[in-house]
Amino acid sequence: MSTALATPRTVLDLIDEYDQKSEGVETAIKAYEDACTDIQGAGCIMGTYVEPVLRGRAYVHASDMRKNLLKSGWKAIYNRLNIDMIASANDKRLFERTLADPPPLTVDIVRSTFAHYYANPRMHILRGLAEAFVGLDPAYKSHAKVKIGVKGLPKRVILSGCGDYGSYGRDRIRDILNALALYQGKPLVDYRDLSLLMKDGDALRVTREVPKGDTRRDRENATETETIVGRDIWLKRYDNGNGHLYFGPDALLDINRGLAEFYGDVLPDVDPVDPERSPSTAVAKDLQFYWSPPSVIAAALELAGVHDLTQWSHNPPAPIRVLEPSCGDGRILDAIRARRQNALGIEYHHGRAAQAKAKGHNVVTANFLECPPRAEFDAVVMNPPFYGRHYVKHVRHALKFLKPGGTLVSILPATAHYDHQELEGEWRDLPVGSFAEAGTNVPTGLLRIRAPRATA
Incomplete structure (x- = not known):
């Protein structure tokens, strides 16, 4: 099976x-209406109508036709480029939602939408593998426990709705099989291949009756069906559409390799066994800097209650004061200002601080951990250094800057919640690869901590 992408031509x-x-919509509609008139005329004498010849005639509107053309154009390009061979199940769902109201169809917009699949198709396939696991068990959300098939971690994944063509569960199976294909030197799997693998008679199937009195299985309403789908993987399916996907030793090794390649060692967010203790205010190693992508910033600001005051047409609330420690070149500050809120940034790196100041932001060039705390901010939004557990010191220090009842939201590695648990608050996972454009695939999330309100 060929996996070559179509040429730009x-x-x-x-x-x-x-x-x-x-451009020809009106002409096509007129031709259709003229043809309908001719048919009606052919069924009567001297224009004397008795009953309609065209029963259930469709009336076509130019606006509806143009909308359909636009959706059809985007879908045709998506199919012609074989994006389904590369895009993850999540990306497929996102594209389907985009089709409800697609952007204009131009070369530049098509390029910006799909070029990243050309630039690194392998990483997109591996991202599909990571997404398949990260939503299934907390064990897969941690950078420290990203591998499966090791002691204490399950050797299977449970997928819902994997029986129907085009279902989310089946897309997940395809993502896993394609990631394995990269390491096994086998061709990628398309939806036709997957249908054949899972079709009755084309794979070994073993059916066993549900034991009587087993209430858990009774609730699942299932005779279980085991299907060997190949590549050292077994799928056990149930009549309710759920499936359990099991991995043999070779598949586990390849999955471990795939996840390790995707997440990489760009950002060592786990302390060594015997960490070297540093002074409490030491600057993070190498001044680790991974700028926050727009989608992450928007999620953090919403969680912190830093609302967009431009959305108020009448009587907007008064702006709040927001602190951003380790503000880098000011990307979070940019978003805060765009929402017409007030912000102060603190940055140790002189070059990045100068970049933020050049944008007109109020920035103090200093080591945040050495800044005396003043409880005068309504909110803190931060992306602290991840190295080791350095972020713990930053978050704890930042809490001292909040007014009573204020809110802190910090972008953190997933290990902060799933492994270390040194900070208490409300945790929300960020999507897989949220920081990919900034140069790392480390799993991340948002932690929200509220300062206690003042007592009377």
């Missing part, structure tokens, strides 16, 4: 076809 052809048909 093919995409241009599709866009040209879309442009031509979009």
Whole structure:
């Protein structure tokens, strides 16, 4: 099976076809209406209508036709580029939601939408593998416990809705099989291949009746069906659509390799066995800096209650004061200002502090851990250094800057919640690869901590 992507010329052809048909919508509708008139005329004498010849005639509107053309154009390009061979199950769902209200179909927008699949298809396939595991068990959300098949971690994943064509569970199986294909030198799996693997008669199936009196299985309403799908993987399916996917030793090794390659060692967020103790205010190793992508910033600001005051047409609330420790070049400060809120940044690195100041932000060049705390901020939004557990010192120090009842939201490695648990608060996982554009795939999340309110 060929996995080659279409040439850019093919995409241009599709866009040209879309442009031509979009310009010809009124002409096509008029031709249709003229043809309907001719048919009606052919069924009567001297225009004397007795009953309609065209029963259930469709009336076509130009706006509806253009909307359908736009959706069809995007879907045609998606299919022609074989994006399904690369995109993860999550990406597929996102594209399907985008089709409800797609952007204009131009070369530049198509390029910006799909170019990253060309740039690194392997990493997209491995991201599908990571996404398949991260939503299944907390063990897979930690950078320290990212591997499966090791002591204390399960050797299977449980998938729901894997029986229907195009289902989310089946997409997850495809993501896992394609990641294994990278390490086994086998061709990628498309949806036709997957259907054949899971079809009755095309794979070894063993069926056993549910034991009587087993209430758990009774609730699952299932005779269980075991299917060997190949590549050292077994799928045990149930009549309710759920499936348990098991891995043999070779598959476990390849999955471990795939997850390790995806997450990498860019950001060592786990302390060594015998960590070297540093002074409490020491600057993080190498001034670790991974800027916050826009989607992460937006999620952090919403969680912190830093609302967009431009959305108020009448009587907006008064701006709040927001502190951003370790503000880097000011990307979070940019978003805070765009929401018409007030912010102060603190940054140790002189070059990045100068970049933030050049944008007009109020920035103090200093080591945040050595800044005397003043409880005068309504909110703190921060992306502290991840190295070791250095972030713990930053978060604890930042809490001292909050007013009573204030809110702190910190971007943290997933190990902060799933392994270390030195900070208490409300945790929310960020999507897999949220920091990919900043240069790391380390699993991350948001921690929200509220300062106690003042007592009367």
